[in-house]
Each structure stands twice: as C-alpha cells, then as structure tokens.
Amino acid sequence: MxxxxxxxxxxxxxxxxxxxxxxxxxxxxxxxxxxxxxxxxxxxxxxxxxxxxxxxxxxxxxxxALAEVQALRPLVNAEVLSIDSNEGMIVVHTLPGCANTVGEFIDVQKHPDVIGTVAGDNTLLIIPSSQRKTKQVLHFLKNKLIEGQE
Amino acid sequence: MxxxxxxxxxxxxxxxxxxxxxxxxxxxxxxxxxxxxxxxxxxxxxxxxxxxxxxxxxxxxxxxALAEVQALRPLVNAEVLSIDSNEGMIVVHTLPGCANTVGEFIDVQKHPDVIGTVAGDNTLLIIPSSQRKTKQVLHFLKNKLIEGQE
DNA sequence: ATTGTTCTTGCATAAATATGCAAAAACATG
DNA sequence: CATGTTTTTGCATATTTATGCAAGAACAAT
Missing domain, CATH: 1.10.10.10 (Winged helix-like DNA-binding domain superfamily/Winged helix DNA-binding domain)
Structure with a gap:
C-alpha cells in the first residue's frame, strides 16, 4: 500500500x-x-x-477545516474525506464547506450514469441513473476523486 | 484565584x-x-x-467546535418536527434553518449504518448504509432525536 | 460544631504522542 | 548499471498528556 x-x-x-x-x-x-x-x-x-x-x-x-490546514494542494483530492455508498446512492464526505466544489467537479464530468448531485456543507449526494450502476459509478468516483486520474 | x-x-x-x-x-x-x-x-x-x-x-x-455540537443535544429535541422514511432513506423535518444543526448532531454520532446526511433549510436527508438498515436507523434516530436518550 | 457529601487539586505514574537517527526504499542522473 | 539524492519508515526514546488515588477545601444539614 x-x-x-x-x-x-x-x-x-x-x-x-x-x-x-x-x-x-x-x-x-x-x-x-x-x-x-x-x-x-x-x-x-x-x-x-x-x-x-x-x-x-x-x-x-x-x-x-481546510483554511486552518495550510494545504499544499488546491486539489479536490485534499477536500475529499471519504466515499461510501449503499444500493442506490453515493455519499462523499468533504471538509466543511467543500461539498459544493466537489459536486461541481463531478457535474462537469457529465458522466452518463450520474443523473445528479446534491451538496450540503460537508456532504455530497450522488444519484446514479440506476441502482444497477451504483457500483460502477462508485468506482469511477474513487478513481477520479482520489487518485485523480481517468 | x-x-x-x-x-x-x-x-x-x-x-x-x-x-x-x-x-x-x-x-x-x-x-x-x-x-x-x-x-x-x-x-x-x-x-x-x-x-x-x-x-x-x-x-x-x-x-x-465539537464540544459545542455535543452541547446542542437538548436543543435538537426542540428543533425536530417529524421523522419519516421510505425504503431507502430517512427524512427529518425541522424548524426553519435548523436542518444543519440536527445534521451535525447526527454526524458526530458516527453511527456505522449512517453513511451521510445532507441538510437543506428545514429538511434533512439521512442515507443508511443499506436499504435493509433503514428501519433500524429510523428507530435509532427516533430514540436519539425525540426521546433524547443514549 | 459534627458529620456527610461533593468538588477540586496535587502527586505519582500510566498512557499517548512526537522525534532524532539510521536504515531501507524510491527516484534521478550520468 | 552505478552512484548520489530524497523520501519514507521503524526503532528507541524523549516529551507530552491523562488519570487513579488520596488529601484538602467548600458546602450543607442537622
């Protein structure tokens, strides 16, 4: 690891x-x-x-909070704390106030199996096009948000 | 002194x-x-x-801030108006502007079957780790938010 | 005042965290 | 590949923080 x-x-x-x-x-x-x-x-x-x-x-x-940490990277990566899911949706935890940024970042990908995102303050909800697609989208997001590559 | x-x-x-x-x-x-x-x-x-x-x-x-969140517990009780659910998620109605507070209160519990909460103004969405867990989480929240016991 | 109760504190030490240093691993360059 | 440089890590230990216990202080009720 x-x-x-x-x-x-x-x-x-x-x-x-x-x-x-x-x-x-x-x-x-x-x-x-x-x-x-x-x-x-x-x-x-x-x-x-x-x-x-x-x-x-x-x-x-x-x-x-990110402000207190003199974070080196202005990257989405630094803002994402965790990614979980159940059968039908995906939850991303972020630093306080960062859910919106991460949500927009996901929105612009225009992934065909993501029909929408809802951002709170530090929690982002991602809705797949179908329950069947949840795992697939989860995998996509982990790649995208954590390693930061395609 | x-x-x-x-x-x-x-x-x-x-x-x-x-x-x-x-x-x-x-x-x-x-x-x-x-x-x-x-x-x-x-x-x-x-x-x-x-x-x-x-x-x-x-x-x-x-x-x-965390200490303050814990101290909010008595208030949370008063702010919660109702708790409902369908198969896969739980919706808490609160007084206007209070959804966030209640959400934070739930977040700090770190219940293993709650993977996240998203707060609007007076509505809070709670996502269980699995649809199977919905009822169980619902019960936990009713205890925690309404009766207010450990 | 006497007795019982609760709260606060220091002492000694347990428990937890941070760090100097050297070795190993990863990386770069000729 | 060989060699020099940087990064990462474990070990041992220093430093820092938390806590069981008992003593003292504060308070209350009789």
Whole structure:
C-alpha cells in the first residue's frame, strides 16, 4: 500500500469512525492490510492536519477545516474525506464547506450514469441513473476523486 | 484565584497566544498569579473543549467546535418536527434553518449504518448504509432525536 | 460544631504522542 | 548499471498528556 493510499485511508477512517488514539487507528489500518507503526501515523496526521479533539464527552480524532490546514494542494483530492455508498446512492464526505466544489467537479464530468448531485456543507449526494450502476459509478468516483486520474 | 477565573483565563490565553503545550500554558498562568499543575490543566482543557491542533506548520491549542455540537443535544429535541422514511432513506423535518444543526448532531454520532446526511433549510436527508438498515436507523434516530436518550 | 457529601487539586505514574537517527526504499542522473 | 539524492519508515526514546488515588477545601444539614 502506497503512502498516498494510506493517507486517504486515514482520512476516511477518521471521518467515519470514532478513533480515540493512534494505536486504535493503527489496528484499523491493519485490518485493511496496512501495517505501519504509531510513529508513522503521528507523522501522517501532522501532514494531513488530523488532530485529537477532547471534550467532556471524551477524545477522538478529526480533520481540521481546510483554511486552518495550510494545504499544499488546491486539489479536490485534499477536500475529499471519504466515499461510501449503499444500493442506490453515493455519499462523499468533504471538509466543511467543500461539498459544493466537489459536486461541481463531478457535474462537469457529465458522466452518463450520474443523473445528479446534491451538496450540503460537508456532504455530497450522488444519484446514479440506476441502482444497477451504483457500483460502477462508485468506482469511477474513487478513481477520479482520489487518485485523480481517468 | 477561583477555578472559574482560571478557566476564563485559559480561554483568553489560548485565543490570543501561541500555546504549544500545557506546560507553556502553565507558565503563562503563573505570570498571572495562577499556580497549578499540568494535571489540572489537562482536566481544564477537557472541560473547556480546548484541543491541540497539529499541522505541517506545527502544533498549538485552540478552542473546538465539537464540544459545542455535543452541547446542542437538548436543543435538537426542540428543533425536530417529524421523522419519516421510505425504503431507502430517512427524512427529518425541522424548524426553519435548523436542518444543519440536527445534521451535525447526527454526524458526530458516527453511527456505522449512517453513511451521510445532507441538510437543506428545514429538511434533512439521512442515507443508511443499506436499504435493509433503514428501519433500524429510523428507530435509532427516533430514540436519539425525540426521546433524547443514549 | 459534627458529620456527610461533593468538588477540586496535587502527586505519582500510566498512557499517548512526537522525534532524532539510521536504515531501507524510491527516484534521478550520468 | 552505478552512484548520489530524497523520501519514507521503524526503532528507541524523549516529551507530552491523562488519570487513579488520596488529601484538602467548600458546602450543607442537622
């Protein structure tokens, strides 16, 4: 697994699960076939701008807003946190305020099996032309949004 | 110096200075005549929702929004008007302008079967991880949003 | 005042995170 | 390919943060 893939996996895990320590994250990554040490994760999180948030309720990791992170890339890639789907639609999580940008980016592709997108603040909903096409569109989006190639 | 005064001083210091560790904060407080241990500050920051933010640029403490979201729970109850669903998604109606708040509240739960929420002004769409899970998620949300229990 | 209760704090230490350094891997160039 | 350069990583450990426990302070009710 490449470093880039690991960084994205970290974003996705942090966006969708309660991660309370780097060691928990390490185990989560291991499940996905990525075996690295806590030291590497400490460096990754610094690079990604993922921090531990504490409150009376407990502590967990979360992405910071893009503005706070002096992000190197003005790329859609940096704004996308995770991509999930169920049988009939696809949900993309983004940094706060970025769903719209990512939605427009997808719109201009004019993929024949994407009939529409709806953007909230940090969540983007993508509707495939048919439930049958969901997987196919999901694959297309992961390529497009993460690796950033055709 | 009372605890309340100290908590206020911490907020003020964190908002105006680069605080990179609890020990730096401890020295800053000492200048103002407040001499406490690092252990106390760890507890204070948890209570205040002040967290350490890291990025390539370095690390420093800042107030966090997540704590505020958790504190919203009592309000969420009042803002929710209705919860309905069809086979594949759930729609929550809220007071005007409140859909976003309720959405964030649901997001931070990170329920494994909720892959995302999209908020309009007074309508919130919730996407379950699978159509099979819709009923289950619906039940969870009714508990969480209406009865308001854990 | 006495007793019981709750809150706050420091101490010691456990737990978690960050980092210097060297090795390995990836990349570039002659 | 051989050689020099940069990047990535693990190891060991330093640094930083969190917490169990007991003592002291604050408060209440009798």
């Amino acid at each position: 490449t470093k880039q893939a690991r960084l994205f996996a970290i974003k996705e895990i942090v966006a969708t699960k309660q991660i309370v320590s780097q060691d928990v994250l390490r185990r989560e990554l291991k499940k996905r076939g990525c075996d690295v040490t806590q030291a590497t994760l400490s460096r990754d999180m610094k690079e990604l701008g993922v921090s531990r948030i504490v409150s009376s309720a407990g502590g967990q990791y979360a992405m910071q | 009372t605890k309340q005064a100290r908590l206020f001083a911490i907020k003020e210091i964190v908002a105006t200075k680069q605080i990179v560790s609890q020990d730096v904060l401890r020295r800053e407080l000492k200048k103002r005549g407040c001499d406490v241990t690092q252990a106390t500050l760890s507890r204070d920051m948890k209570e205040l929702g002040v967290s350490r933010i890291v990025s390539s640029a370095g690390g420093q403490y800042a107030m966090q």
